[in-house]
Amino acid sequence: MSKIVLTVDDSRTMRDMLRLALVDAGFEVIQAEDGVHGLEVLQGAHPHVIITDINMPRMDGYGFMQGVRSDPQHRAVPILVLTTESSAEKKLRARDAGATGWIVKPFDPQKLVDAINRVAA
Amino acid sequence: MTRTDSFAERRAARLAHAPAPPPVQVRRSTADGDVVHIVQGEQFVSEDPNLVIATLLGSCVAACLRDPIAKVGGMNHFLLPGSNSPRGEAEDLGIGVHAMELLVNALLSHGARRERIEAKLFGGAQVVAGLTAIGEKNASFAEDFLHREGIQHVGGSLRGDAGRRLQFWPVSGRARQVFMGSVAPELIARETRAIVVPKGEDSGELDLF
Numbered sequence: 001m002s003k004i005v006l007t008v009d010d011s012r013t014m015r016d017m018l019r020l021a022l023v024d025a026g027f028e029v030i031q032a033e034d035g036v037h038g039l040e041v042l043q044g045a046h047p048h049v050i051i052t053d054i055n056m057p058r059m060d061g062y063g064f065m066q067g068v069r070s071d072p073q074h075r076a077v078p079i080l081v082l083t084t085e086s087s088a089e090k091k092l093r094a095r096d097a098g099a100t101g102w103i104v105k106p107f108d109p110q111k112l113v114d115a116i117n118r119v120a121a
Numbered sequence: 122m123t124r125t126d127s128f129a130e131r132r133a134a135r136l137a138h139a140p141a142p143p144p145v146q147v148r149r150s151t152a153d154g155d156v157v158h159i160v161q162g163e164q165f166v167s168e169d170p171n172l173v174i175a176t177l178l179g180s181c182v183a184a185c186l187r188d189p190i191a192k193v194g195g196m197n198h199f200l201l202p203g204s205n206s207p208r209g210e211a212e213d214l215g216i217g218v219h220a221m222e223l224l225v226n227a228l229l230s231h232g233a234r235r236e237r238i239e240a241k242l243f244g245g246a247q248v249v250a251g252l253t254a255i256g257e258k259n260a261s262f263a264e265d266f267l268h269r270e271g272i273q274h275v276g277g278s279l280r281g282d283a284g285r286r287l288q289f290w291p292v293s294g295r296a297r298q299v300f301m302g303s304v305a306p307e308l309i310a311r312e313t314r315a316i317v318v319p320k321g322e323d324s325g326e327l328d329l330f
Binding site for chain 2: 010011016017055084091094099100101103105106107109111115
């Protein structure tokens with residue numbers, strides 16, 4: 001059974017690139033455009049791993065992760081942050097919000113797939 | 122506790138191996154205001170109405186973005202090298218997307234809102250006859266990116282066969298370009314040498330908390 005990955009990113013180009021990379025690697029991919037949309041999608045989906053951006057309109061990645069972690073259904077799902085940011089302060093904030101790991105863009109498709117498999121194991 | 126310790130240790134180890142900081146952009150002050158020159162792989166964002174961002178373009182593209190309400194703007198300068206293999210195509214796309222995302226995020230962090238951002242695109246010239254159409258590829262990428270992302274494309278100047286000297290005032294959004302009759306050899310040399318991909322040493326690597 002293929003693993004399900006939810007990606008949350010406000011950039012359509014980035015969503016397309018993520019979908020291509022992950023579908024190629026055999027994952028089933030569901031996508032959301034920001035944190036609010038991501039939480040809505042999670043009402044009816046049970047991904048094995050979540051990948052989220054930080055800078056997004058309506059609800060950013062921190063708010064989204066807090067929402068996921070306060071939902072009993074999804075509180076244990078690994079969440080990888082995929083962002084252009086790399087400051088230690090933002091990483092700490094993400095960890096406190098419930099992130100499992102952090103990957104700095106630009107992403108390498110194979111490294112991303114390895115990271116997903118590692119945290120989903 | 123161990124979680125905190127190992128995070129701190131890893132962070133300390135990372136800082137010890139931190140990549141060298143990017144070159145400091147030179148800001149020249151003149152009677153007309155400050156000028157910041159950028160080159161391929163760089164970007165600059167400012168809220169200073171008297172500052173101008175300048176660059177030289179051949180087949181590269183510079184995107185000039187600004188939010189008229191937040192009164193902030195910025196310019197990048199990138200080159201998709203024009204690979205022909207499928208893998209190269211994907212890498213090209215990645216370079217352009219990353220350059221654009223960095224600039225958009227920098228504007229957002231200065232109070233801009235994505236839906237208010239206005240973009241002007243410059244460059245993408247066919248500066249060397251006979252070479253593959255790298256300028257065209259860069260121009261098309263930039264136009265497609267704005268279209269896909271719903272960012273307003275309000276002007277600029279793309280394609281043609283002449284290099285450009287470009288100046289952009291990030292707060293007013295005013296842009297001025299001068300065509301270079303024949304492209305300076307050093308500009309072509311700079312654009313055709315090994316591509317500097319703007320990414321950190323640990324980009325793409327997983328950092329587990």
